[in-house]
Amino acid sequence: MKVLVPIKRVVDYNVKVRVKADNTGVDLANVKMAMNPFCEIAVEEAVRLKEKGVVTEIVAVSIGPKTAQEQLRTAMALGADRSILVETDEDVQPLGIAKALKAIVDEEKPELVILGKQAIDGDNNQTGQMLAALTGMPQGTFASEVNVADGKVKVTREIDGGLQTVELNLPAVVTTDLRLNEPRYASLPNIMKAKKKPLDTKTAADLGVDLTPRVTTEKVEAPAERQAGIIVGSVDELVEKLKNEAKVI
Amino acid sequence: MSVLVYAEHDNAALNKVTLSVVAAAKEIGGDITVLVAGKGCGAVAEEAAKIDGVSKVLCADNDAYEHQLAENIGDLVAEVGADYSHILAAATTTGKNFAPRAAALLDVAQISEISDVIDADTFKRPIYAGNAIATVKCGDAKKVITVRGTSFDGVAAEGGSASVENIDVAKDAGISSFVGEELAKSDRPELTSAEIVISGGRGMGNGENFEILYKLADKLGAGVGASRAAVDAGFVPNDMQVGQTGKIVAPNLYVAVGISGAIQHLAGMKDSKVIVAINKDEEAPIFQVADYGLVADLFEAVPELDGKL
Secondary structure, three states, X not given: OEEEEXXXXXXXXXXXXXXOOOOXXXXXXXXXXXXXXXXXXXHHHHHHHHHOOOOOEEEEEEEEOHHHHHHHHHXXXXXXXXXXXXXXXXXXXXXXXXXXXXXXXXXXXXXXXXEEOOOOOOOOOOHHXXXXXXXOOOEEEEEEEEEEEOOEEEEEEEEOOEEEEEEEEOOEEEEEOHHHOOOOOOOXXXXXXXXXXXXXXXXXXXXXXXXXXXEEEEEEEOOOOOOOOEEEOXXXXXXXXXXXXXXXX | OEEEEEOOEOOOOEOOHHHHHHHHHHHHOOEEEEEEEEOOOHHHHXXXXXXXOOOEEEEEEOHHHOOOOHHHHHHHHHHHHHHOOEEEEEXXXXXXXXXXXXXXXXXXXXXXXXXXXXXXXXXXXXXXXXXXXXXEEEOOOOEEEEEOHHHOOOOOOOOOOOEEEEOOOOOOOOOEEEEEXXXXXXXXXXXXXXXXXXXXXXXXXXXXXXXXXXXXXHHHOOEEEEXXXXXXXXXXXXXXXXXXXXXXXXXXXXXXXXXXXXXXXXXXXXXXXXXXXXXXXXOOHHHHOOOEEEEOOHHHHHHHHHHHO
16 A cells, blocks of 8 residues: 655754744754654654555655755655655645645545654644545544554554554554654665655645645744752752742642 | 633543633633533533633533544534634643644634733744744634643633533544543642642653652652653653653642753743752753752652652
């Protein structure tokens, strides 16, 4: 079966972002960019399903700037067979991305779509659910285990109270949580091979999709900084401070 | 304006986070209706009717809603929500699961995890793991919103006298089914509503060592959390994770034990009133956000602290 893996180019998770002085956003100039960590987990899961013989083809897709080609090449170095870039310089938002992905799903007809549960820039946690709604597919969000068998997929989900397992008809959407797997690193030979794998570029107009943002950002501010505290010398001093100064115990 | 609040519950009792969502609804303004969907959830609807400021409760009691499957709840909320200007749910794993689905069905954006209401169209929400706070404005006629519970003080659970109306809307998409669940059983307070939270990190070394935290927590009536490192290492289950992608907590007292303080962890706890860090590495970034830091071996400091309380 075919699996579609949508991925996003974001600020590298090790970068501590800074808010721009004019409060229009965060400063992304000369900042290291990378594949969103949850998307890496999605690619890895697809590759493992292919290694198990469940999946025959992995198509990576990204909706974003031209530079997102780098992340698609990474996905192909990790094991995706080919990729599609829907190129746009628009401030893409989950609903627009979900609509673009629906158009790709209509063309590609994958039996499984695996994507990250959220991107670490917008922290929205919406795209997979929206894509599932638009395509009428069931969804297994925040997955920590995925098992495909007999035309269905069983997904164990990380929920607030513990773990929940659901069974979904295929085709289905799965969004990845942290503990689904530990992504591999791309080997040099695979990075070289990925350069020759097909990468199609499309536009939103090709797909007949409107990516105009629905939500506008009025202002971006730095969060309130915590005041620097003190280092206490002993457990006794800590207890004394908590009782008499902070009055929390 | 009219706001539909989706009630979070386990078919038996209302989850307190719903009171915070109603608080956010009050700030938006207009009539507040609470939707209770579940199976055998009549008692929850009665409880919701008593919430301060709620004018009506809709109760959708059906087998299809027993396990809050997103396919069914998404369809229900999209249909019932069509009559409201705002649809609010808690930013819990339940709300995050169905709300974007309902939003897409209604062809509107979702505004995730708001931490403040500016006006009916404008909200604040954390982005980049809380390293920036965005003020966003949504032009859609209808707003689907998830609410960060710890950012709003819950309204009173008693004092209201809303009417309860049973609605017969059965949405069974028939494309997903519930198989089972493993829920953590604990007598300790739930992390997101606990007054005191004690969390352990990689420095705990293993799961057995968390016993010293449980002992201290029981003495203080505290909830126990963990960093991602401790969960990834298999010391404790995922439902204990505090951080950007785990639970967001804001207790009166947060005690971080053997936690270095990665930004993803800080995102989940830095709104706590008082933060204590116990770590033997004095360079650990957790000390930069702690009100009281103790540079010590946790295996000596925690039992000593336990003994002195």
